[in-house]
Amino acid sequence: xxxxxxxxxxxxxxxxxxxxxxxxxxxxxxxxxxxxxxxxxxxxxxxxxxxxxxxxxxxxxxxxxxxxxxxxxxxxx
Numbered sequence: 001x002x003x004x005x006x007x008x009x010x011x012x013x014x015x016x017x018x019x020x021x022x023x024x025x026x027x028x029x030x031x032x033x034x035x036x037x038x039x040x041x042x043x044x045x046x047x048x049x050x051x052x053x054x055x056x057x058x059x060x061x062x063x064x065x066x067x068x069x070x071x072x073x074x075x076x077x
Contacts, residue, residue, distance in 0.1 A: 026032040 026035055
């Protein structure tokens, strides 16, 4: 058979997909729990990042408001 034979390519592709799906399927309960924990940790870290970014935006707005108030008080003094 040549390497360009369509039947060879067709049989190799599903086998490669099966290997990928086997890697994603946990073999034991411990693997499943570990994978679940990893997913939850990833999700939690994403939420923490969003919360910190929002807090930073809020603090920046507050700092700008305080600076504007400082300038108003300085101009009246």
